[in-house]
Amino acid sequence: MSDPIVKVRGLERAFGRVRAVDGISFDLARGQVVGLIGANGAGKTTAMRIMATLDMPDSGAVTIGGVDIVDYPTRVRRHIGWMPDHFTPYSDTTVGDYLDFFGRAHGFAGAELARRVDEVRDFTDLVSLNDRPTTGLSKGQSQRLCLARTLLNNPEFLILDEPAAGLDPKARLEFKNLVRVLRERGKTLLISSHILSELGEMCDSLIFMDAGRLVHHGDTDSLQRRDARTGIVFEIEIHGPVAALLDWLAVRPGWRVVEQLRDGARAEFASGEPGAVAAELRRMSAELQIVEFRRQERRLEEAFVEMLRAGNGAPPPLPVAGNGGDAQ
């Protein structure tokens, strides 16, 4: 990786006996969107708060743009934006006042302050809400305001803790678009979430944490590509009795029925080798009245759980992505 913007080395942070972050190391390439994924208590927020200079590590080091976060926190803060996982509205404060206040807190004044506030308000589509009290915003609007605040100092590196939590599908889509534009502008983003598939679409690479440890760091496709080495699941639809298909699958070597369906079955073939798969599907079509085969893309959730099983024994419970719900 050429010139990583973020370098994390052997980072550790314990709270009493809880090893919240237990010796993690990774690099983040400039201009990448990276997902930080893990179940509740995996250590995501602790690691992010340290990177955002809000907490001190017990040991290990983080540099951002080559600057050590412990030795030079003030310098680092000029280049980072931190979006916490909760938004606290201020009473009697409008959206405009809120951004103005945080702009001043960054040290901007006069025309420069007005320009920065205008820019982030525009970008996050908050212009029409400028005079609304911050206490009366919807979840999606609050998240946009929180992101606007994070962008006021035009940071190179953004650390966003669970930014999509609790957003409805429309607000999630809007958020995803904002992430896409920020990426196009060359920003580096670290985004945490429980929702693997949501992050999969948004991110160039994913970091998985479990019990304070980093258990995987790779590009989004690398997890799904693992099925080339394991089995492939097909959804098979048949014309006529499903029993004929189930009988066929029961006697053919390599097949395992995952689930019986109304017009067919979900079944796994043990090999991902393309030649073997094609021969098997040809044979099935010749012997049964097949209406359709659909290869099932393995979901990131499944890939993650399998990976943890292979490495560490029992996986932690992970909520499954839904349309609007989000586990906390």
Ligand SMILES: Nc1ncnc2c1ncn2[C@@H]1O[C@H](COP(=O)(O)OP(=O)(O)OP(=O)(O)O)[C@@H](O)[C@H]1O
């Ligand atoms: N200030 C603190 N005092 C004591 N324990 C803490 C503190 N902050 C975090 N922990 C503990 O450290 C562990 C990691 O917590 P952390 O919030 O970093 O996890 P997380 O992956 O962000 O979880 P979640 O998704 O639930 O926010 C948990 O066991 C948590 O209870």
